[in-house]
Amino acid sequence: MLHMGLVVQKFGGTSVSDAQKIHRAARRAIRAKLDGHRVVMVVSAMGRTTDKLLSLANDVSSNPPKRELDMLLTTGEQVSIALMAMAIHDAGHEAISLTAAQLGLMTDSVHTKARIQRIERQRLERELELGRIVIVAGFQGIDQAGEITTLGRGASDTTGAALAAVLGAGACEIYTDVDGVYTADPRLVPDARKIDRISYDEMLEMASSGAGVMHSRAIEFGMRFNVPIHVRSSLTDAPGTMIMAETEGMETIAIRGVTLRENLAAVFLIGMPNQPGMVSTVFSEIAGHNIIVDDIIQNIYDSGRKANVGFVIDAEDAPVTKEVAERLAKEQGYEGVEIHESVSKVSAVGVGMRSHSGVAAKMFDALSGAKINIYTISTSEIVISCVVSREDGPRALAAMHEAFELAKSNGGGSEG
Ligand code: ASP
Ligand code: MG
Numbered sequence: 001m002l003h004m005g006l007v008v009q010k011f012g013g014t015s016v017s018d019a020q021k022i023h024r025a026a027r028r029a030i031r032a033k034l035d036g037h038r039v040v041m042v043v044s045a046m047g048r049t050t051d052k053l054l055s056l057a058n059d060v061s062s063n064p065p066k067r068e069l070d071m072l073l074t075t076g077e078q079v080s081i082a083l084m085a086m087a088i089h090d091a092g093h094e095a096i097s098l099t100a101a102q103l104g105l106m107t108d109s110v111h112t113k114a115r116i117q118r119i120e121r122q123r124l125e126r127e128l129e130l131g132r133i134v135i136v137a138g139f140q141g142i143d144q145a146g147e148i149t150t151l152g153r154g155a156s157d158t159t160g161a162a163l164a165a166v167l168g169a170g171a172c173e174i175y176t177d178v179d180g181v182y183t184a185d186p187r188l189v190p191d192a193r194k195i196d197r198i199s200y201d202e203m204l205e206m207a208s209s210g211a212g213v214m215h216s217r218a219i220e221f222g223m224r225f226n227v228p229i230h231v232r233s234s235l236t237d238a239p240g241t242m243i244m245a246e247t248e249g250m251e252t253i254a255i256r257g258v259t260l261r262e263n264l265a266a267v268f269l270i271g272m273p274n275q276p277g278m279v280s281t282v283f284s285e286i287a288g289h290n291i292i293v294d295d296i297i298q299n300i301y302d303s304g305r306k307a308n309v310g311f312v313i314d315a316e317d318a319p320v321t322k323e324v325a326e327r328l329a330k331e332q333g334y335e336g337v338e339i340h341e342s343v344s345k346v347s348a349v350g351v352g353m354r355s356h357s358g359v360a361a362k363m364f365d366a367l368s369g370a371k372i373n374i375y376t377i378s379t380s381e382i383v384i385s386c387v388v389s390r391e392d393g394p395r396a397l398a399a400m401h402e403a404f405e406l407a408k409s410n411g412g413g414s415e416g
Helices: 019-034 049-060 066-090 122-129 156-167 200-208 216-225 248-252 278-288 315-332 359-369 390-403
Strands: 006-011 038-043 095-098 105-107 116-119 133-137 140-142 148-150 172-176 197-199 229-233 241-244 257-273 294-301 306-314 336-349 376-380 383-389
Touching (some): 006 019, 006 156, 019 066, 049 066, 066 095, 066 140, 095 122, 122 133, 200 336, 257 278, 336 359
Parallel strands (some): 006 172, 038 133
Antiparallel strands (some): 140 148, 229 241
16 A cells, blocks of 8 residues: 555646646645655546537437447546646656556446446556656446457546545545536536535435536445545635545534435336236336336325325436336226426435434425425435426425525535
């Protein structure tokens, strides 16, 4: 293991989108170096590069082979690591850029969404030993056969967290264009506040229920190897949000944040004969189309002879789901199928829910006060979600933010 003062600094696309920003990021790494740290940088492609490369691919081909997509998309990060190394040299310091292949960041062979399997440390440690700032291309990997892979959109975060874990870094710093994770999307809720500290579990729930701050797999790496992840602005020195293991102080606040997930559809299968195999048939057919289903509810009536089933899918999957459901309705004798194609899901997330009572009541009260109708409700240990109509989504979010007084708390507990 390397000594304690190792930091991993990951810079997202907006933080390296032009020469000036590259120099700014370089200065931050140099500063950490001069403070006595060993520094590993992970860099994303500049600005919207990855999107532009993807649209180029789609201009050339209606169905680009995934291997070639990975070949193409990884060039974005190769550009930015080289430029970053040049910027650091320009400032009179030692740096070296490394691709995943040079470093030995090994993945499985699932092109466009590969998973990291192993990271070699020799090359990294040798370069750090020489006093260099090591600049690693985010988002990419290499498989056993030497093929280039990518880890999924937004996955430079995951490269950063995985390197921090492997090298035993004290923290993984994620530099971005926002100054942290907020109690709600500030574009929708203007008095949303930056959260100081949030647990891995809460962050995972917030990410999956709509807060688009971080790649989920990065949070999972942080959690598994207990590496705190510090999400912060690349423009200031202000501390951002620390994603970390849960502490006792965190439970003093019931709700850490609220989220809105849009572009969903709610599906209701009405009056199904309640017989073994009915539900499994419909969900295995839907799964056969690679459609992800969430928030399944079933209830029975007519002395258990009939059932209603509801669930939520991405709106783009509604047409196929409709076809499947309507066909099965005929074949198997449901009374009806209802699909609401423009709904959203609002969620309240917090580990404090475990020890506070009345959280659900407060959420429903806030929605009713705003005259918002609820389609379905689902709960888990640290999340309560309601599906509402799309047009009500932003108002629902604001009403919940207000009811839980999130503008007042720092969302992190004060003790530490
Ligand atoms: N450049 C990649 C993307 O845009 C990876 C990343 O930025 O995290 O998805
Ligand atoms: Mg990102």
